[in-house]
Amino acid sequence: MSLKTFSRGGVHPPEHKLSAGNKIIELPPPEVAVIPVAQHLGAPSKVLVNRGDQVKVGQLIAESAGFVSSNIHSSVSGKVLKVDQFMDSSGYRRLAIQIQVEGDQWLDTIDRSDDLVRNSVLPAEDIRKKILEAGIVGLGGATFPSHVKLMVPQGKTSEYLLINGVECEPYLTADHSLMMERSEELLSGIQLLMKGLGVERAIIGIENNKPDAIQKMQQVVQGSSVAVQGLKVKYPQGGEKQLVKALLKREVPSGGLPIDVGVVVFNVGTALATYEAVMKNRPLIDRVVTVTGKSLEKPSNFQVRIGTPVSYLIEQAGGLPENTAKVINGGPMMGRALSTIDVPVVKGSSGILLMNEDEARRKEVKPCIRCAKCVTVCPMGLEPYLLMTLSEKSLYEGMEPEKVMDCIECGSCSYTCPSSRPLLDYIRLGKGEVGKIMRASSAV
Amino acid sequence: MNKFIVSPSPHAYTDESVPKLMYGVIISLLPALAVSVFFFGIGMIVVTTVSIVSCILFEYLIQKYMMKVKPTHLDGSAMLTGMLLAFCLPTNIPFWIVMIGALAAVGIGKMTFGGLGNNIFNPALVGRVFLFISFPVAMTSWPEVGQWMNYTDAVTGATPLGLMKEGLATQTVAEIMPRVPSFLHLLMGKTMGSAGEVSALALLLGMCYLLYRKIISWHIPITILATVVVFSGILWLANPDRFADPLFHLLSGGLMLGAIYMATDYVTSPMSHKGMIIYGVGIGVVTVLIRVFGAYPEGVQFAILIFNGFTPLINKFVKPKRFGKEVKHV
Numbered sequence: 001m002s003l004k005t006f007s008r009g010g011v012h013p014p015e016h017k018l019s020a021g022n023k024i025i026e027l028p029p030p031e032v033a034v035i036p037v038a039q040h041l042g043a044p045s046k047v048l049v050n051r052g053d054q055v056k057v058g059q060l061i062a063e064s065a066g067f068v069s070s071n072i073h074s075s076v077s078g079k080v081l082k083v084d085q086f087m088d089s090s091g092y093r094r095l096a097i098q099i100q101v102e103g104d105q106w107l108d109t110i111d112r113s114d115d116l117v118r119n120s121v122l123p124a125e126d127i128r129k130k131i132l133e134a135g136i137v138g139l140g141g142a143t144f145p146s147h148v149k150l151m152v153p154q155g156k157t158s159e160y161l162l163i164n165g166v167e168c169e170p171y172l173t174a175d176h177s178l179m180m181e182r183s184e185e186l187l188s189g190i191q192l193l194m195k196g197l198g199v200e201r202a203i204i205g206i207e208n209n210k211p212d213a214i215q216k217m218q219q220v221v222q223g224s225s226v227a228v229q230g231l232k233v234k235y236p237q238g239g240e241k242q243l244v245k246a247l248l249k250r251e252v253p254s255g256g257l258p259i260d261v262g263v264v265v266f267n268v269g270t271a272l273a274t275y276e277a278v279m280k281n282r283p284l285i286d287r288v289v290t291v292t293g294k295s296l297e298k299p300s301n302f303q304v305r306i307g308t309p310v311s312y313l314i315e316q317a318g319g320l321p322e323n324t325a326k327v328i329n330g331g332p333m334m335g336r337a338l339s340t341i342d343v344p345v346v347k348g349s350s351g352i353l354l355m356n357e358d359e360a361r362r363k364e365v366k367p368c369i370r371c372a373k374c375v376t377v378c379p380m381g382l383e384p385y386l387l388m389t390l391s392e393k394s395l396y397e398g399m400e401p402e403k404v405m406d407c408i409e410c411g412s413c414s415y416t417c418p419s420s421r422p423l424l425d426y427i428r429l430g431k432g433e434v435g436k437i438m439r440a441s442s443a444v
Numbered sequence: 445m446n447k448f449i450v451s452p453s454p455h456a457y458t459d460e461s462v463p464k465l466m467y468g469v470i471i472s473l474l475p476a477l478a479v480s481v482f483f484f485g486i487g488m489i490v491v492t493t494v495s496i497v498s499c500i501l502f503e504y505l506i507q508k509y510m511m512k513v514k515p516t517h518l519d520g521s522a523m524l525t526g527m528l529l530a531f532c533l534p535t536n537i538p539f540w541i542v543m544i545g546a547l548a549a550v551g552i553g554k555m556t557f558g559g560l561g562n563n564i565f566n567p568a569l570v571g572r573v574f575l576f577i578s579f580p581v582a583m584t585s586w587p588e589v590g591q592w593m594n595y596t597d598a599v600t601g602a603t604p605l606g607l608m609k610e611g612l613a614t615q616t617v618a619e620i621m622p623r624v625p626s627f628l629h630l631l632m633g634k635t636m637g638s639a640g641e642v643s644a645l646a647l648l649l650g651m652c653y654l655l656y657r658k659i660i661s662w663h664i665p666i667t668i669l670a671t672v673v674v675f676s677g678i679l680w681l682a683n684p685d686r687f688a689d690p691l692f693h694l695l696s697g698g699l700m701l702g703a704i705y706m707a708t709d710y711v712t713s714p715m716s717h718k719g720m721i722i723y724g725v726g727i728g729v730v731t732v733l734i735r736v737f738g739a740y741p742e743g744v745q746f747a748i749l750i751f752n753g754f755t756p757l758i759n760k761f762v763k764p765k766r767f768g769k770e771v772k773h774v
Binding site for chain 1: 448452460710713759
């Protein structure tokens, strides 16, 4: 099979997929779960339970507070200890529901068997409703509520469903393990999404560093209208715009969405969650998280309940190594550094990466030698060196014409800079300031 | 409780660094250095050594005592400037002239603007042109090849481009060609010329290494070479008696050294691939114009310096192709 990729920019960081091929291990619920009400992009959900309430697994405990918002279900059974501010992976204290776990009692409506259910007779509308009810959000990390993506805006048409199995972040293997172990259910989920969206064609994009997953999915999709496409290994191919470009050669316009070119993109994890929600009546209460790091004893892929403390995952993977200097929620390119491991796993947590002192430290910043490597690697065709200079000098008005808002914050520029310049730090700062200017001028 | 480092993403970085890139370029120059030592002997060794040591020393002294900053003289860039300066000097030039050239290169070319990354013009070429104007005789007498043990006392002669320029005043190209070295000798480097520019083959080998290591991209060198071939080719086709053939232009003089090493200098060349191509075409055209119609036999150094001056303008007006600008309607 010929491999495809996106045309502009990109880097190839060392892959370090330490946990590749490790079977998914289902972890028992923690003793105490902390479930934040803002796990998704959009409005935080509205809490439905009070201190002292008894809840079951799968019970709705916070409801969607708007169109772009999401339902949240209890991932454990037990007693609500507190509804209070807790530190989450963003580093801020935000509203969350703390539950003392007692046993593991599930709602009766949930089908917990492993039996594969296929061929849904549900109409598209019901599929969308189930996805909305189950609180499904994009599990690739952006956590955009999935039901919103399935509502194609007036005047637009959807032609293709693209399934993101790229997993271009180094170290992470959660999606890889899902494709290997849950391929049948995954296909069913993809077919449900196609129906919900009303499209005839779907393509799964998988990078060539997972040949086993490509092969497995190719076997599974035989005879269906779902295709599998191998992709050359290049970061940030998992970025939505890059994936659309790689698979269909279509360019999502600046400031636009994939639907502008007739495409909707979902992550493999999201497709699987769709299967669980529609066929098994099982809301989004757990996910697969890669726990990894060079010094970690047992790099693993865990299936864990939402709200489980990160410290519990690390314990299960062999404990926190002595030399740990940085803990990252996500991958090394776009993940967020945690200040403490006493934060819960949320819907968007794809991995926990532990780094030692050597890996964690940034190198000394040297002067820009204008080598143009940042320009060459930028997948959006921007000039990071220029944006950084403008931002450093607070010339924010000059950044908007240079398309700073197109930056997808993939970090390829900072990664590749031989002078270790913090390009993305300054570009982010500039994006924030340009955003303020734009909001102020549109308010007038 | 553990204290963790918290910083924004990305958390992974390339292994490349400025010294690694600079020493990479220096490694790629070794074949050309070896060829030149073979043909010019002791003169090449003296000129190169003096140039490198002077550039490093001047960078250190200027940073330490005049700019009062932490010296960066060992990051490879001063060494590279020294090596490139030596490569575009005749090998019989007295060592004190080399030192003046090094001072002009590092002092005027680089440090005046604030050091690495801030200079507008290629430092090695600034040094070379400074010497060219100050010591025109010493800078235009080239030793004949094969005088291993002679330095300033070497017997001198004219370069192929010099022979061509002088000859064309009274003769046709066909009459001059027997007196210039064969293309094989030009390729191997058995010809008169500046220290490191003589062997096209060794320099092309260096370019392959630079491309393989991804230290440079193909855009600048290939565009310059292609432009020179096309432009001189048109002239040659129009009148083969008055204009030398494109292969002669390609292999003689400082074109290879200029296109591969001087024009690709990070600091002074454009940032976008489109900009690099415009810059390359410009250098190629001006090089041929000076060679064919100008007063000097060789023009590549002036062409590069002129387009160094255009680089900020090119960066301002030539932007990379933005993603999502041209929407394919479905």
